[in-house]
Amino acid sequence: MNYPFWDVPLLGSGWIIGLIAIFHVMISHFAVGGGFYLPMAEAKAIREGREDWLRAIRGHARFFIILTGVFGAVSGVGIWFAIGLAHPESTSTLIHNFVFGWAIEWVFFIVELTAAAVYYYGWDVLPRRIHLIVGWIYAFCAWMSLVIINGILTFMLTPGASWLGAAGTGQEATYFWQAFFNPTYFPSLVLRTLVCISMAGVYALITASRIDPLAEPQLKDELIRWSAKWLLPSFILVPIGFFWYLASVPESQRALLNLGISTIGQGTFTQVTRAATVVVMTSATILAFVYFSAWRNSRHFNLGRALCVLFLAFAATASAEHSREMLRKPFVVGEHMYSNGIRKQEVEKFNREGYLANSMWLQTDTPPVSLRRVALSERVEPDVTANLARGELMFRGQCLACHTVDGYRPIARLLQGRDRQSIGSFLKTLHENKPDSPYRSYMPPLVGTPDEVEALTDYLDALINHNVKSRPSQLAQAGKPSF
Structure with a gap:
């Protein structure tokens, strides 16, 4: 398992x-x-x-x-x-x-x-x-x-x-x-x-x-x-x-x-x-x-x-x-x-220091990259693969408790028709978790640094739209996953 x-x-x-x-x-x-x-x-x-x-x-x-x-x-x-x-x-x-x-x-x-x-x-x-x-x-x-x-x-x-x-x-x-x-x-x-x-x-x-x-x-x-x-x-x-x-x-x-x-x-x-x-x-x-x-x-x-x-x-x-x-x-x-196991008092810390660096469940040296709908070929740059691995861990750690990819509460259907910018806007709303947010009453806030949120955006874009692209300036700042 x-x-x-x-x-x-x-x-x-x-x-x-x-x-x-x-x-x-x-x-x-x-x-x-x-x-x-x-x-x-x-x-x-x-x-x-x-x-x-x-x-x-x-x-x-x-x-x-x-x-x-x-x-x-x-x-x-x-x-x-x-x-x-x-x-x-x-x-x-x-x-x-x-x-x-x-x-x-x-x-x-x-x-x-x-x-x-x-x-x-x-x-x-x-x-x-x-x-x-x-x-x-x-x-x-x-x-x-x-x-x-x-x-x-x-x-x-x-x-x-x-x-x-x-x-x-x-x-x-x-x-x-x-x-x-x-x-x-x-x-x-x-x-x-x-x-x-x-x-x-x-x-x-x-x-x-x-x-x-x-x-x-x-x-x-x-x-x-x-x-x-x-x-x-x-x-x-x-x-x-x-x-x-x-x-x-x-x-x-x-x-x-x-x-x-x-x-x-x-x-x-x-x-x-x-x-x-x-x-x-x-x-x-x-x-x-x-x-x-x-x-x-x-x-x-x-x-x-x-x-x-x-x-x-x-x-x-x-x-x-x-x-x-x-x-x-x-x-x-x-x-x-x-509902995703994040304590309310940890939100600020995770946003400041990073979710991947602090979650006790993510301390692993070789995280798998499945990307069910994305065929990662040998031509994909290592930095892109590393970034998608970060995004997948964000998804598994913060979304998988309530959502599936294709079944109950499917991410594929919830984000269907959204391009990368639209997915990013949606995640930004969850990350900010403002009092007037329509999702605040039933969805946890998305926690993590801006780079981690961007990695999740890339992962979901790849998962939904089969879009695997390199963003050199941001990837250089994000670096490889730190587990």
Whole structure:
């Protein structure tokens, strides 16, 4: 791999993280909500003396432990692998600042996995009272994992004034609790807990839908209806939690959503507004579909309909997570680190001393020159090759985290039709990063010396327009790359 510049063709590294994360969130939220569903359903069955319920719940427990214990755990590891490649700087920040938080989370996670195994395999071995206690131990530990991870996830959007005041001093970890209980922590925890509860109902509908309505009509009717009720708290309380969450988001980030809402008539939605709209529409569709298809027609609710609900839940979850990610733009850690790994406090230094000379990821003696669309022949002057190598490293270090060449957010399409002068003007706008710049709210500033910006201009001109030309006066000043 070309670590630390993870160049994923077409999709880009961001979408690799996104796809793994959405898959993981769909399972991990079920792991929390389902942890409450199982002991509550079991307690209800014991209280009412329903052996048919206990048999059905045991089947659901088997589905639960396979999905969460295997696919949930593997996708969680996949997220760490992906973010470590795509965003090594931000991953390092999260690890160093929350090292004890991660340790606490891992303790809960280990107890959670152990309790899940004991709960399922001890179904016919443990006394019912002990078995229920194990189920509640699992539920508590699963929710506590969410409590810990939620603090770290919300920190990335709103690290808080106290932590930001210490950023760069080496004393960041002393503000652990201020960073953990950041402004969006509690509204996010409420929202995610509600989503976990609804996910428990969504997945329970899948296993309940497979009950034979001819053999056990009453059991299917009762389990479908009882599972459908788990979706109600989410749909009733999520709007309240959502407005609470928005009120906690910094005005600068909330402006991205407001801009999209205010320009609906012009058709110029921002991405975050589009995603938020999908969340609202799919959530309303789920509520209507479950009411008419599951609640009112429970005995005919089959697996196909249950999978439709799951697909809608997937769309809502994916859009919600995308909205949360987009709200952070242009940062990966709010007001501290830009999405390309450059810290806000480093911008001046990089502009003065050079990006290539100071970035820890660019200390290499033989940087490769790929130039995907440019065939560098032997007749190209060495100085030109060296200059293009500098430009490529600027591109890989500052652009590749969010853009690809030909795929998602493609540079080739964004700069299509621009000549070298136009590309240079665009980069100058990003470099100056003035308050009135149309790109300031969602793109990081371009950092580096004027020569480095010129090298990036040449590289993009070569990449887009296949234009490889020597500029003797500027190349003489730039010299060969200093790595």
